[in-house]
Amino acid sequence: MSTDVKAKVAPGVRAGRVSFVWRPWLALVTLALAAAAFLVFCLSIGIGDFPIPLPRVIATLLGRGERVDAFVIMDLRLPRALAGLVVGVALGVAGAITQSVARNPLASPDVLGITAGASAVAVFLVTVTGGLAATIAGTVGLSAAALAGGLGTGLLVYFLAWRRGLDGLRLILIGIAVSAVMHAITTWLLVTADIRDVARAQAWLVGSLDGRSWDEVRVALGCSAVLLVVVAAGAFQFRPLHFGDDIAAGLGVRFAWVRAVMLLCAVLLAGAAVSAAGPVPFVALVAPQAAMRLARYPTPPLVASGLVGALLLTGSDVVARTALPVTLPVGVVTAAIGGPFLVYLLVRANLRGR
Amino acid sequence: MDLADAGHGPGRLAARGVSVGYGDRTVIDGLDVTIPSGVVTAIIGPNGCGKSTLLRTLARLLRPSTGTVVLDGEDIGSLKTREVARKLGLLPQAPVAPEGLTVADLVARGRHPHQSWLRQWSSDDAAVVARALAMTGVSDLADRPVDALSGGQRQRVWISMTLAQGTDLLLLDEPTTYLDLAHAIDVLDLVDDLHEAGRTVVMVLHDLNLAARYSDHLVVMRAGAILAQGHPRDVITAELLRDAFGLRARVIPDPVGDRPLIVPIGRTHVVAPSDRDGNSGQDQR
Numbered sequence: 105m106s107t108d109v110k111a112k113v114a115p116g117v118r119a120g121r122v123s124f125v126w127r128p129w130l131a132l133v134t135l136a137l138a139a140a141a142f143l144v145f146c147l148s149i150g151i152g153d154f155p156i157p158l159p160r161v162i163a164t165l166l167g168r169g170e171r172v173d174a175f176v177i178m179d180l181r182l183p184r185a186l187a188g189l190v191v192g193v194a195l196g197v198a199g200a201i202t203q204s205v206a207r208n209p210l211a212s213p214d215v216l217g218i219t220a221g222a223s224a225v226a227v228f229l230v231t232v233t234g235g236l237a238a239t240i241a242g243t244v245g246l247s248a249a250a251l252a253g254g255l256g257t258g259l260l261v262y263f264l265a266w267r268r269g270l271d272g273l274r275l276i277l278i279g280i281a282v283s284a285v286m287h288a289i290t291t292w293l294l295v296t297a298d299i300r301d302v303a304r305a306q307a308w309l310v311g312s313l314d315g316r317s318w319d320e321v322r323v324a325l326g327c328s329a330v331l332l333v334v335v336a337a338g339a340f341q342f343r344p345l346h347f348g349d350d351i352a353a354g355l356g357v358r359f360a361w362v363r364a365v366m367l368l369c370a371v372l373l374a375g376a377a378v379s380a381a382g383p384v385p386f387v388a389l390v391a392p393q394a395a396m397r398l399a400r401y402p403t404p405p406l407v408a409s410g411l412v413g414a415l416l417l418t419g420s421d422v423v424a425r426t427a428l429p430v431t432l433p434v435g436v437v438t439a440a441i442g443g444p445f446l447v448y449l450l451v452r453a454n455l456r457g458r
Numbered sequence: 459m460d461l462a463d464a465g466h467g468p469g470r471l472a473a474r475g476v477s478v479g480y481g482d483r484t485v486i487d488g489l490d491v492t493i494p495s496g497v498v499t500a501i502i503g504p505n506g507c508g509k510s511t512l513l514r515t516l517a518r519l520l521r522p523s524t525g526t527v528v529l530d531g532e533d534i535g536s537l538k539t540r541e542v543a544r545k546l547g548l549l550p551q552a553p554v555a556p557e558g559l560t561v562a563d564l565v566a567r568g569r570h571p572h573q574s575w576l577r578q579w580s581s582d583d584a585a586v587v588a589r590a591l592a593m594t595g596v597s598d599l600a601d602r603p604v605d606a607l608s609g610g611q612r613q614r615v616w617i618s619m620t621l622a623q624g625t626d627l628l629l630l631d632e633p634t635t636y637l638d639l640a641h642a643i644d645v646l647d648l649v650d651d652l653h654e655a656g657r658t659v660v661m662v663l664h665d666l667n668l669a670a671r672y673s674d675h676l677v678v679m680r681a682g683a684i685l686a687q688g689h690p691r692d693v694i695t696a697e698l699l700r701d702a703f704g705l706r707a708r709v710i711p712d713p714v715g716d717r718p719l720i721v722p723i724g725r726t727h728v729v730a731p732s733d734r735d736g737n738s739g740q741d742q743r
Contacts, residue, residue: 113562113565113566113584113587113588113591113600115584116579116580116581116583116584117579118580118581121576121577122576122577123576123577123578123579123580124578124579125566125578125579207554207556268480268481337575339575340573340574340575340578343567343570344567344570346556347553347554347555347556347567348550348553348554350519350548350550350551350553351550351553353517353518353519353539353548354517354519354543354547354548354549354550354620354623355543355567355568355570355571355623356538356539356540356541356542356543356544356570356571357539357570358539400558401558402555402556402557402558402559402563402603403556403559
């Protein structure tokens, strides 16, 4: 009887002092996602006026390519492709954290006001000329200011939602309300601004990877790398939060502290992503949900969510540049691909009867 | 206190002069209680009297504004959350599992206080989880999703998770809420098994007869204070029920057990309201 039961309990893997639960399907899906993301990443590098076939892209990335390829790839195309990868991972992980904290799939950074706040600040800087706006844009730059806007709005939502603890639904409602205010500010700025500035602001608002240079990518890359390390370190203590505060506390987790750190990481990751690519819609919402269903895991898996985000964003960018004669901004495609994909996953689950 | 003469072990968990409230509303004011070891203690009282607040304070979910909760001779507030979780298992009211989580995975989460970032699963863990599943009779459900189970089964699974925590001290907040009587009895029989296996159990219960039947020590609360405590046989009287709940009732011997049985007397449907013991018949409130 006892051995019988033990067989049903997830098996463990041990290597020296390290041990973890062995989940073959989750591991397989994560590996497959990583491989797919890498492939699409290389594909995205190969696309352009000077097409480079996949084997040569990979060879160049490994440092064994020709010098012409190396120049095109390393100097011209890698920043854009890396930006797509980083923005996708950041949005996917940020979404997984916010959805886990709120225990609600609606709670993505888009809903919680982070992207709306970043957008409002960015549009303010683009459309309002002279005075304060010019000073800010001149000293810290558009990206950093947008990041600060996202962070500020995220914190505002968090503190407004706080009432003797954090309730997921309250967080979402406050997020929607604050987002609405931010959208109103953005719209007002766009309506009153000079038409040329409006065009620039609109381009930023759709979310795009066009013309990303190393300078812009480096900031997002560095920030995200540091934040992802913090998230990885906190992931173990974060797990019991899926069961609510009381259970988490009963299991010896200082939930308020863990949650605050992880949420702050999520807000900063989303802010870094928005500052690098603009408010790319839908990735943070759909990536964790897709990862859950692909990995058949009851809660948003952090790594797989990030990889789905990267795959979705990079893939969308490839489609945006190749599908139509005109190059579309990536944000248009993420929504167009992400929406039906989530619907497909949900409908497939219905057909299976679960 | 009356613990020593009742033959209980010395208390490992106690509240000393504890006041707790939410915001500026005080729910419990200067309360003292010692939880006797090795027995089942039930906390009863009318709605809003502070039963759950007391349990949550004992479990360190709430911080008292004054006074201390003592666990094994130490102020529980000075212990690390993790240390508390290794000594004391808690089942909060109406917990919810993520949709699709399997029984085995849920129970496995009970090992969390014993794990670390690097050491997330050992063969010890597997053995403890298997034992917790077996003890609560949910081994056969191990690979089923928790949300697909009946209310009674689900509650067993949650108790199994707190068991997997490996503590001798279990705090259960209304473990029978939302369960029909048959499943409530089933869960309380399980609680009794845990007690037989040497654990100390503290639970908040709504149903007075079940509390009398399944506890060895009753703590009766009213308005944030303890009205009476002791063995159900000594504590449950018609006077106490009137004082604590404003309930008219007769207390008779339980025909199938050795505990008192409460027969409530309402306004209607009472054929023989007169109480021959003269305990509670006179006033109509």
